[in-house]
Amino acid sequence: MAGGGRSSTDIGGGHIGLAVTIIALVVTAGFSGPRWTLIVAGCFTAWFILALTIIRIRGGRGGEAVRRAYAATFGWGDRVSP
Numbered sequence: 906m907a908g909g910g911r912s913s914t915d916i917g918g919g920h921i922g923l924a925v926t927i928i929a930l931v932v933t934a935g936f937s938g939p940r941w942t943l944i945v946a947g948c949f950t951a952w953f954i955l956a957l958t959i960i961r962i963r964g965g966r967g968g969e970a971v972r973r974a975y976a977a978t979f980g981w982g983d984r985v986s987p
Contacts, residue, residue: 922982953978
């Protein structure tokens with residue numbers, strides 16, 4: 906593994922994506938109330954569970970599988986950061 910024991914999956918963009926998602930959920934809650942907030946949060950949760958399930962089926966194990974699912978769900982944060 907490259908990077909001195911770090912995972913091969915880079916999740917820095919995932920942290921940014923999660924932060925943007927939380928901010929969007931707070932804004933959605935402010936304007937639309939809890940109904941749409943729960944719908945959007947449920948969609949992200951379903952996507953994470955689907956990604957984790959597929960990674961586990963394809964042989965991913967333990968923390969690496971969770972990191973890969975996290976990156977698949979929130980990795981788009983690399984696109985919004987400068």
